[in-house]
Amino acid sequence: MKPNTKKELLSYLENVSLFLVGITLLVLPLLFTTMLTDAFTLPKQIIIGGAVIISIIVLSIRMVVEGRIRLRVTPFDLPILIFGIVVFVSAMFAVNRYDALISYVPLFFTLLFFFVLTNAVRGHKAILFSTMSLLLGTTIATILSMLSFFKIYVLPFAYSHVQGFTSFGSLLDQAIFLAIVVPMAGYMAWPVISPLFSKETTQDVFGGKRSSSISPLTIISTVIFAVLTVGLLLTVYMLATTQKPLILPFVTGFQTGLAAISQDTGRILQGFLFGSGFGTYVNDFTRFKQAAYNTNPTLWSFTFFRSSSYALELLATTGFLGLASFLFIVYQVVKERTFFIPIVVALVAAFLLPMSFILQFLFFVTLAFFAVLRSQNAASRYADLEFYLVTLKHGLILAQPEGERQPHDPVNTRYGKILPFAFVIFVLAVVGYVTFLSSKFIISDMTFARSLVAASQNNVQQTYNLQSQAIAEFPYRDTYHRTFSQTNLTIANAIASNQPKGSSPSAEVQQQIVGLIQQAINYGRNSVSVAPQSALNWNALSGTYRSLIGFGQNADQFAVLTNQQAIALDPNNPQQYVSLGGIYYQLGVWDEAIRQFQLAANLKPDYSNAFYNLGHAYESKGDAPSLQNALQAFQVVESLTTSDKSSNDKIKKEIDDLKKKIAGQTTQEQTQANAEPTPASDLNVNESKAQLPEQKQKAELPPPPKTNLTPTSTPTPSKEASPTPNL
Numbered sequence: 001m002k003p004n005t006k007k008e009l010l011s012y013l014e015n016v017s018l019f020l021v022g023i024t025l026l027v028l029p030l031l032f033t034t035m036l037t038d039a040f041t042l043p044k045q046i047i048i049g050g051a052v053i054i055s056i057i058v059l060s061i062r063m064v065v066e067g068r069i070r071l072r073v074t075p076f077d078l079p080i081l082i083f084g085i086v087v088f089v090s091a092m093f094a095v096n097r098y099d100a101l102i103s104y105v106p107l108f109f110t111l112l113f114f115f116v117l118t119n120a121v122r123g124h125k126a127i128l129f130s131t132m133s134l135l136l137g138t139t140i141a142t143i144l145s146m147l148s149f150f151k152i153y154v155l156p157f158a159y160s161h162v163q164g165f166t167s168f169g170s171l172l173d174q175a176i177f178l179a180i181v182v183p184m185a186g187y188m189a190w191p192v193i194s195p196l197f198s199k200e201t202t203q204d205v206f207g208g209k210r211s212s213s214i215s216p217l218t219i220i221s222t223v224i225f226a227v228l229t230v231g232l233l234l235t236v237y238m239l240a241t242t243q244k245p246l247i248l249p250f251v252t253g254f255q256t257g258l259a260a261i262s263q264d265t266g267r268i269l270q271g272f273l274f275g276s277g278f279g280t281y282v283n284d285f286t287r288f289k290q291a292a293y294n295t296n297p298t299l300w301s302f303t304f305f306r307s308s309s310y311a312l313e314l315l316a317t318t319g320f321l322g323l324a325s326f327l328f329i330v331y332q333v334v335k336e337r338t339f340f341i342p343i344v345v346a347l348v349a350a351f352l353l354p355m356s357f358i359l360q361f362l363f364f365v366t367l368a369f370f371a372v373l374r375s376q377n378a379a380s381r382y383a384d385l386e387f388y389l390v391t392l393k394h395g396l397i398l399a400q401p402e403g404e405r406q407p408h409d410p411v412n413t414r415y416g417k418i419l420p421f422a423f424v425i426f427v428l429a430v431v432g433y434v435t436f437l438s439s440k441f442i443i444s445d446m447t448f449a450r451s452l453v454a455a456s457q458n459n460v461q462q463t464y465n466l467q468s469q470a471i472a473e474f475p476y477r478d479t480y481h482r483t484f485s486q487t488n489l490t491i492a493n494a495i496a497s498n499q500p501k502g503s504s505p506s507a508e509v510q511q512q513i514v515g516l517i518q519q520a521i522n523y524g525r526n527s528v529s530v531a532p533q534s535a536l537n538w539n540a541l542s543g544t545y546r547s548l549i550g551f552g553q554n555a556d557q558f559a560v561l562t563n564q565q566a567i568a569l570d571p572n573n574p575q576q577y578v579s580l581g582g583i584y585y586q587l588g589v590w591d592e593a594i595r596q597f598q599l600a601a602n603l604k605p606d607y608s609n610a611f612y613n614l615g616h617a618y619e620s621k622g623d624a625p626s627l628q629n630a631l632q633a634f635q636v637v638e639s640l641t642t643s644d645k646s647s648n649d650k651i652k653k654e655i656d657d658l659k660k661k662i663a664g665q666t667t668q669e670q671t672q673a674n675a676e677p678t679p680a681s682d683l684n685v686n687e688s689k690a691q692l693p694e695q696k697q698k699a700e701l702p703p704p705p706k707t708n709l710t711p712t713s714t715p716t717p718s719k720e721a722s723p724t725p726n727l
Contacts, residue, residue, distance in 0.1 A: 006065060013062045017055055017120035022133035024051040024113075025365070028358075029134075029141040029177070032167050034159070036442075037449045037479075040169025041357050045106040048361065049438060052109045055116040056431055060424040069420050072119050072384050074371040075332045080364070083325040084111045087278045090318040093270050094277020096531040098476040100317075103279020105438055110361045112431075117368040127372055128217070131184060134365070138181050139224050141167045142231035145174060149234060164243045171235055172245040173356050176349050178232040180362055183341035184369075185228050188221035246302060247354060248285070252293055253308025257315040259288035275319035276533075281307055283533040284316045286570040294574060294604040301575070310355035326350075333367070336374060343370045444474035448483075455487075460494070463487060471523075478531035481523045482540050488520035489544055496692055514699045517552065517692070520544055521702045528565075529705055538566035539579065541704060543689065546583055550694035552701035559583050562704045574600035574607050581613060582686025590621040608640040608647065612683045619658060627662050634658060637683065647683050 024047060031043045063069055087107060091100035121130050147154055148165040155161075168174040191214055239245055264271035276284050282305045294300045307313035315323045333343055346363045349355065355363070375382030451466035467484045474480070492513050499505050505513065524541035531537055545552075545559035563580045570576050581596030597614035601607060615633030618626040634655045641647040 009065055010062060013058050013065070014120070014122075017058050017116070018126050018129065020051050020055050020058070021117050021120050022130050024048060025130060025134040026137040028361075029137045030144075030167050032169070034157070035449060036445050037452070038445075039159075040167070042442075042445065044358055044361075045109070046442060048106070048113060049109040049435070052112045052116055053431060053435055055120065056112070056427060059116075059119065060428060063420040063424055067420060068386055069423055070384055070386050071115075072122075072375070072382065074118055074375070074382050075335070076329060076367060076371055077115070079325065079328040079332050080111055080114060080367075083322075083329060084108065086274070086321045086325045087318055090274040090322055091278045093267075093274050094280055095267075095533045096277055096280050096283060096478075098530050099280050099478070099534075100277035102441065102477070105434060105441075106357055107278070107360065108434065110357075110364050113361070114364045114368045117365065118371050121368075121372045124376075127369075127376075128188075131188065131369065132217075132221075135181065135185050135188075135221070135224050135228075138177065139227050142174075142178065142228055145171075146231055146234055149238065164238060166235075168358060170245075170356065171239055171243050172247075172353075173358055175232065175235040175239060176353060176355070176359055177362055178228055178235060179349070180342050180345050180366060182225065182228045182232055183345065185221055185225035186341075189218060189225040191218050192222040246299065246304075248304045248306070248308045249296070249299070250308040250312075252289055253312040255290060256284050256288040257307060257312045260284040260316040261319050263288065271319065273319045273321050275315070275317045275322055278317050278322070280533070281305060281313050281317050283535075283569070286535050286573065287533070289572055291572045291603050293572065294607075297606075300604065306354040306356070308354065309352055310350040310360070313354065329367070333370070336370075338370075338374065340370050340373070342366045440474045441477075444470040444477070444480070447473060448480060460491060464491065475526075476530060478527040478534060478537055481527035481530060482537055485520045485523035485527065485540065485544060488516045488523065489547060492516035492520065493547075493692060513692075517548060517699065518702060525702065525705050533569055535566045535570035535573075535576070538562050538569065539576075542566060542579070542583075545701070545704070546586070546688045547691055548699075548701060549586060549688070549691075550698075551692040552699045554703070555698075555701055556583070556587055558701065558704050565704070572603060574603040574610055576600075577603070578610055578613055578686050581617065582688075585613070585617055585620070585686065586688060588620075590617055590626075593617040594621070606640055608637050609683055611636045611640070612651070613686055615654075615658075616685050619661075624662075627658065631655065631658055631662065641683070644682065650683055 027047060028044055031047060032040045033043050036042045084107070088104060091097065091104040094100035117130070121127055144154065145166045148160070149163055151163060153161040153165075164171055166174045168177060260276050261272045262268070264276065282303060285304050285307075307316060311323060311326065314326055330347060333347065343366050346366050349359070350363060371382065447466050448470040451463050451470065454462040454466060464487055467480065467487055471480045471484060495509060495513055495516070496505070499509070521541075521544060524537075524544050527537040528534070528541060539562075542559050542562035542565075545555050545562060548555040549559060560580070560583055563576070563583060567573075567576045567580065577596045577600035581593045581600065584590075584593035584596060594614060594617045597610055597617055600610035601614060604610065611633045615630040615637065618630035618633060634651055637651045638648065638655060641651060
């Protein structure tokens with residue numbers, strides 16, 4: 001290749017890399033779509049992954065053309081590399097391994113984007129281009145949010161026509177994002193917003209020359225700074241008034257983090273070093289939150305997927321090594337002794353607030369900008385290194401600053417081009433494999449999202465087919481299996497309920513119902529195999545077995561066993577004990593039902609529904625002492641529901657009826673009173689959501705999977721046959 005042609009090609013490739021970085025930063029704050037199950041986060045993850053893949057291909061072509069490996073190094077490369085490795089090991093050691101690995105892949109592309117940005121953005125113009133791309137995208141997203149606040153809806157989507165709409169998916173995320181980005185705009189608008197600028201020519205923060213003249217770019221930056229500042233203030237106002245965020249109390253986050261690395265029975269060492277697994281904080285929350293959490297009147301019934309802060313979440317999910325590797329990154333930032341406000345704000349947010357994926361990405365982007373800016377003033381510490389193949393005697397690979405190779409250096413010129421090819425093949429193989437799995441995940445997610453739309457339209461056949469297709473495409477998400485299990489059960493109930501009263505279903509229909517039920521159980525079992533530490537999966541499987549009591553063999557025992565497993569994974573949640581008590585209540589095992597409802601009431605003394613169920617269990621037991629206990633429980637409910645008129649009216653009527661029952665006054669008047677409709681109430685006896693008709697010859701049901709309360713391995717999900725129901 002001619003030198004001029006080669007130079008033009010390399011320049012073109014560098015421009016392509018820079019363009020990819022810019023377009024990604026521009027589009028990222030704006031991107032959302034309902035074509036995926038997560039309308040706000042997953043689209044952003046996809047575009048980041050796509051940009052990284054194309055950028056790596058471009059970088060590989062450049063290396064092959066140059067015949068050498070040339071990369072910019074920064075003081076943050078090693079800490080980020082260590083952080084990425086530790087988080088990956090954490091995911092591999094996780095009990096819910098598939099959940100952790102699925103969460104790790106977007107982080108993997110985020111860390112790669114750091115290296116892409118630091119190598120693609122070179123020089124003052126490139127810095128301005130990439131920074132302005134991020135600022136423009138954020139500004140447009142902020143304007144859309146501000147218009148929504150004033151009920152001006154410019155987007156054609158119905159779900160965006162709400163006052164608190166934001167393309168970030170969360171006003172808290174938007175507030176943190178803006179708090180980090182606003183200082184970037186402030187740096188660029190400094191000549192206008194600072195009354196202290198002088199006529200002397202000095203170097204600005206972006207590596208260019210600052211003068212007294214105000215350029216059009218500075219004016220644009222000032223407008224952007226003003227819009228983002230107003231947007232930040234408006235977002236904070238909404239968070240403080242109408243859209244108050246739900247954040248896990250810091251004490252609870254700290255306690256669950258320490259418990260996750262010290263109390264994980266069966267994997268103490270793994271838990272201490274690598275935590276429960278990256279991205280699986282929800283399991284730590286359910287397993288290790290203390291009973292005192294139930295005293296919070298607002299948050300007690302909420303399940304948190306993120307900790308109180310990003311640092312505490314890393315402690316719980318990636319262990320001591322994960323937090324230490326992150327602190328290593330922080331140490332390198334502090335070591336630079338340069339006050340760059342955006343990275344300071346990002347670090348403060350990481351230690352004080354929860355950070356979603358988009359904020360984690362922005363953190364590493366800000367770190368990359370910081371590295372690029374520092375390279376303008378400390379070139380020796382941010383140099384481009386060339387890597388050469390040398391003899392084994394000299395270490396095989398030699399790294400030197402660009403242009404400093406000496407004639408006497410032991411470079412193997414004969415095989416000099418082998419190293420770039422080997423490096424490119426290795427990188428493309430790793431990224432290609434991750435890309436292949438990611439593409440299957442995305443396709444399956446789009447299919448599953450379509451199934452949810454079909455379900456909302458009551459298109460049962462299409463819902464069934466699409467969910468089955470999604471599982472076949474990517475069988476490693478417990479959500480797919482759990483939802484498909486419920487779909488099968490719903491269809492079985494629909495077919496059974498459509499049979500004429502007093503008639504027995506045909507053998508074909510009976511076989512179809514049994515097949516759907518077995519499939520519902522099998523996919524429920526798959527969900528707990530894919531994610532054995534998810535209490536939600538065990539609850540769903542328990543609910544499936546419970547709906548089959550009277551229909552299938554041992555359904556009552558299996559319902560109890562699976563509910564007990566859910567309790568083991570969520571031991572301080574009173575709702576779990578109400579569910580188990582409800583199963584015993586359904587079976588007529590009054591003493592055990594009473595015990596479970598009492599446990600729920602002990603965990604949360606102001607839980608009116610626990611006392612309500614307790615009262616009904618005592619009343620159903622029927623003896624005189626139990627009726628008195630029922631009356632006491634109902635009176636507690638009455639005292640707890642004074643602010644809820646419908647519930648209070650309901651319990652007062654039941655207290656009156658119970659007093660008459662105790663007095664032996666069963667009259668026609670009482671019967672009529674019991675038949676009168678009561679207002680809608682939050683009080684209810686825990687019952688099965690769906691119940692198939694009882695069978696004389698009970699169907700044989702698959703038992704729940706055998707697993708320890710703290711399993712150390714994740715079984716591979718099985719692919720069950722999916723017979724299409726005749727609907």
